[in-house]
Amino acid sequence: MQHTDFNQLFQRRKTNSLKWDDLEKRFGSDDILPLWVADMDFAAPLEVQSAIQERAAHGIFGYTIRGDSYTEAIVQWLQKRHGWQVHPEQLIHCPGVVPSLAIAIQECTQPKDSILIQSPVYHPFFDVVKQNGRVLIDSPLVFDGSKYRMDFADLERQFASGVALMILCSPHNPVGRVWTRPELEELAALCLAYDVTIVADEIWSDIVLDGHQHIPLATVIDNPALKVITCMAPSKTFNLAGLNTSFSVIAQRQLRNAFAKGLHKLEMHLGNVFGIVGTQAAYEHGHAWLNQAIAYIQDNLVFLNDYLMKRIPVVKIVQPEGTYLVWLDCRELPLAFKDQTSFFAEQAMVGLNDGQFFGPSGAGFQRINIACPQQILAEGLARIDKAVKSL
Numbered sequence: 001m002q003h004t005d006f007n008q009l010f011q012r013r014k015t016n017s018l019k020w021d022d023l024e025k026r027f028g029s030d031d032i033l034p035l036w037v038a039d040m041d042f043a044a045p046l047e048v049q050s051a052i053q054e055r056a057a058h059g060i061f062g063y064t065i066r067g068d069s070y071t072e073a074i075v076q077w078l079q080k081r082h083g084w085q086v087h088p089e090q091l092i093h094c095p096g097v098v099p100s101l102a103i104a105i106q107e108c109t110q111p112k113d114s115i116l117i118q119s120p121v122y123h124p125f126f127d128v129v130k131q132n133g134r135v136l137i138d139s140p141l142v143f144d145g146s147k148y149r150m151d152f153a154d155l156e157r158q159f160a161s162g163v164a165l166m167i168l169c170s171p172h173n174p175v176g177r178v179w180t181r182p183e184l185e186e187l188a189a190l191c192l193a194y195d196v197t198i199v200a201d202e203i204w205s206d207i208v209l210d211g212h213q214h215i216p217l218a219t220v221i222d223n224p225a226l227k228v229i230t231c232m233a234p235s236k237t238f239n240l241a242g243l244n245t246s247f248s249v250i251a252q253r254q255l256r257n258a259f260a261k262g263l264h265k266l267e268m269h270l271g272n273v274f275g276i277v278g279t280q281a282a283y284e285h286g287h288a289w290l291n292q293a294i295a296y297i298q299d300n301l302v303f304l305n306d307y308l309m310k311r312i313p314v315v316k317i318v319q320p321e322g323t324y325l326v327w328l329d330c331r332e333l334p335l336a337f338k339d340q341t342s343f344f345a346e347q348a349m350v351g352l353n354d355g356q357f358f359g360p361s362g363a364g365f366q367r368i369n370i371a372c373p374q375q376i377l378a379e380g381l382a383r384i385d386k387a388v389k390s391l
């Protein structure tokens with residue numbers, strides 16, 4: 001088995017990296033240490049690199065189709081990692097998960113329909129609803145001081161007053177929940193009862209920490225009337241976001257046809273040559289790499305817990321069950337919530353995601369990305385420690 005050195009430091013500046021080359025614009029200085037956008041500072045599996053290099057060496061990059069072996073690699077991955085038997089014809093390919101959310105909204109709802117999200121949540125969920133002229137309904141998750149839960153009573157109230165579609169984040173960015181089977185069953189039953197279509201954004205499904213298991217929402221209730229569009233991608237799993245490659249699984253034929261029509265209307269159905277090659281290699285050969293990456297992320301989480309407990313106890317961790325993003329409860333810092341962004345960027349010189357981006361209930365929280373060599377994480381925490389001590 002190939003062993004990857006996740007401690008290896010890479011120079012990512014001057015590679016057109018959103019995470020490393022956009023700091024001046026986003027945080028006001030290039031000297032910021034970036035621990036923000038969901039992109040890992042790890043190289044993709046060697047098999048992915050080789051497959052892309054080999055294809056690049058061919059030199060011709062014309063319009064590219066997806067062969068049966070591509071689809072088969074996805075089907076096998078879903079079977080092996082999630083015990084989910086998907087038929088190849090249920091797969092629809094798209095450059096990204098966020099574009100897929102937009103297509104689902106355009107094709108499965110009408111202007112002015114209500115679309116529900118559960119904040120604090122990945123901020124493009126807000127934008128994609130509003131930019132497509134739909135009404136945004138928020139059913140905030142409930143935080144009991146250690147864990148976030150869905151508010152089923154509120155969900156039912158909202159569904160009863162007319163919700164056409166909900167966007168589920170599973171596992172959840174930023175709060176790190178990996179929803180349990182009973183939670184998903186309850187949600188699916190409510191969606192069935194009120195005829196709500198669910199777009200399940202399961203882009204984080206492969207990054208689940210020990211003791212937890214991702215369950216695809218589409219598998220929890222065996223009822224063909226349940227309308228689910230499951231959006232997935234290799235981008236978080238293998239750090240391939242720049243390849244712009246994703247897919248959706250849609251069992252219901254009518255829903256699938258509507259989604260496919262939307263994709264064709266935008267002429268977005270053709271694939272990216274490197275995305276196709278890289279994704280296939282990742283799903284065929286990436287199991288061991290992913291297991292090692294998750295183990296490394298778990299070590300970083302232990303490191304983060306230890307560091308905060310010993311040196312910065314005023315900042316508390318909401319323990320993640322999945323993803324490599326950690327939701328930090330900073331409400332006890334002696335600062336107004338609105339001043340946290342400038343504190344972390346200007347005093348600590350670290351780039352985090354301010355909680356308010358994820359909705360009003362995120363105020364007082366910060367999201368930190370721990371998918372980086374531990375040396376980078378340690379440097380970021382030392383900067384935060386120093387800045388907090390100076391408050």
Ligand SMILES: Cc1ncc(COP(=O)(O)O)c(C=O)c1O
Nearest residue numbers: 038096097098099122173203246
């Ligand atoms: C929940 C969620 N959905 C979608 C995306 C991005 O998907 P894509 O780059 O395929 O549009 C992210 C990226 O962080 C995410 O966290």
